[in-house]
Amino acid sequence: MIPYGRQDISQEDIDAVTAVLKSDFLTQGPAVPRFEQTVSNYCDAKYAVAVNSATSALHIACLALGVGKGDVVWTSPITFVASANCALYCGASVDFVDIDAQTYNMCPERLAEKLAEAKKIDKLPKVVIPVHMCGQSCDMERIYKLGQQYGFKILEDASHAIGGRYNGLPIGNCQFSDIAVFSFHPVKIVTTGEGGMAVTNDEHLAKRMRVLRSHGISSALEDMHERSPDEIWNYQQIELGFNYRMTDIQAALGNSQMVRLDDFVTRRQFLAMRYESLLSNLPIITPIQRANQYSAFHLYVVRLKLSDTNRNQREIFESLKDRGVIVNLHYIPVYRQPHFEKMGFLAGYCPKAEEYFSEAITLPLYPGLTEFQQDQVASSFEMALS
Known part of the structure; x- marks a missing residue:
């Protein structure tokens, strides 16, 4: 039997995971930030935020971009449901832009037409989520120019696309987007078992996503609300977040996979x-x-x-x-x-x-x-x- 997709696990991958299992940290240790740095360096993006799935990454990316009740998010109809569900999780509504018949990605011409019609009735999208179907980038430069014209944010669903390039640059560099998201599911290009990553060049967005992935909790002094000096406050929940963290076990596997x-x-x-x-x-x-x-x-x-x-x-x-x-x-x-x-x-x-x-x-x-x-x-x- 020949499957349509399959992970590729080497002895080096196994050794990397075993080393974490023998270490002091199985989660929230040094492997996760090391993996984030590896991915951000590879993509030439300033910040990376590791989470437990690309679905989680899409969700907190939408929240970081301010998506909420009353907003509309547009995406491609030819994608996994997570590309649309992330908007619904935020209380927003979702709509779809038809595809290019050759690449199967969001069609820039259909996007331009739909935006022109939406402007007439004052229903422009808050965020557009182009999906890099099969691993080939959407026409991001054209989508970015439309974003500048109509004022929407851009979230690249690059779940299929780590290791690909657009205009000679690595997908995920966020030259034409606010945030890009990768998947590390077993059938994807590299795997962490389950896992995802959001990359961005915006420090504020990166910080917000880090807080959201961990229950809305921060230990940064600048985020802390003033409390009695006699009480111990080494962290505070500053907003409603989620348990979307990646473990060190997963990150160790991801780091090893990135080598290949x-x-x-x-x-x-x-x-x-x-x-x-x-x-x-x-x-x-x-x-x-x-x-x-x-x-x-x-x-x-x-x-x-x-x-x-x-x-x-x-x-x-x-x-x-x-x-x-x-x-x-x-x-x-x-x-x-x-x-x-x-x-x-x-x-x-x-x-x-x-x-x-x-x-x-x-x-x-x-x-x-x-x-x-x-x-x-x-x-x-x-x-x-x-």
């Missing part, structure tokens, strides 16, 4: 290019990579040319699974989920997203995938299409 990040992405790039050759004669559309992009290739999504085959998407999907190739679908448009349909969203709301949904299949891609296994995937795919 560039190797992981290079391998993913190689396998993606090899798929391009192996699948060239099949009735499908393979992923494109823009000239100013270097995708982390977290996912390898193909689109079926269903008019050129006598089988439908589900039949092809099930046929591959029956042959031991565990494919997936990334993603069902978020607004088609029952929870969002209850809010009033209807089928057809984002036409390009729904066209994509009806044709997409995610093939296996991860560093440990061998060329022999990849040949098996290609052969099985050809048979499933026939």
Whole structure:
């Protein structure tokens, strides 16, 4: 059986975790700030805040950006539900911007059109969350210019994209955003088991996210409310926060994985290019990579040319699974989920997203995938299409 994604754990990773297990700190020790520094250095961002999941990072990032009741947050429909849920957690409402038909990222043209209409009725978004689908960056420079024009904040959901580059610079440098968020789930580029990270160049945002990840508690003297000098106050809860901390065990694994990040992405790039050759004669559309992009290739999504085959998407999907190739679908448009349909969203709301949904299949891609296994995937795919 060939999974669509899989972690790559080395002996060095195991040794790093074992060292923490033998140390004095399993959580809130030196490994977490060391991991934060590693990621911020890699991305060329000033600050990094480690948390227990990318979902948590999205949540506290929205709060740090001031999202609350009465606000609207826009994101892509082709993403995991967390990209939209983070706005709902804050009491805000959410809306969706249709995708670019080639990259599957938020379409800047649709965004510009939607912003112009929203301005007419005074319903502009507080925050826009572009999602770097499959590991390729959105067109962040264009989105940033729209942000300057219309006054919204930008939160990059880069959960798929650590190790990728945009305009020659590392994704996560926040040149065109306020905050960027990474995921370290086991099938992502690097893993901490579960975990996430928010990076920013804004000291105030970083400080606010650190407080929010730990119950809203601060030990900084400048945050403390004045109390009796006879009482011991070594920390204070200054607002309502959450238990979103990352452990030292997770951070140690993350630090060790970061050593191989560039190797992981290079391998993913190689396998993606090899798929391009192996699948060239099949009735499908393979992923494109823009000239100013270097995708982390977290996912390898193909689109079926269903008019050129006598089988439908589900039949092809099930046929591959029956042959031991565990494919997936990334993603069902978020607004088609029952929870969002209850809010009033209807089928057809984002036409390009729904066209994509009806044709997409995610093939296996991860560093440990061998060329022999990849040949098996290609052969099985050809048979499933026939």
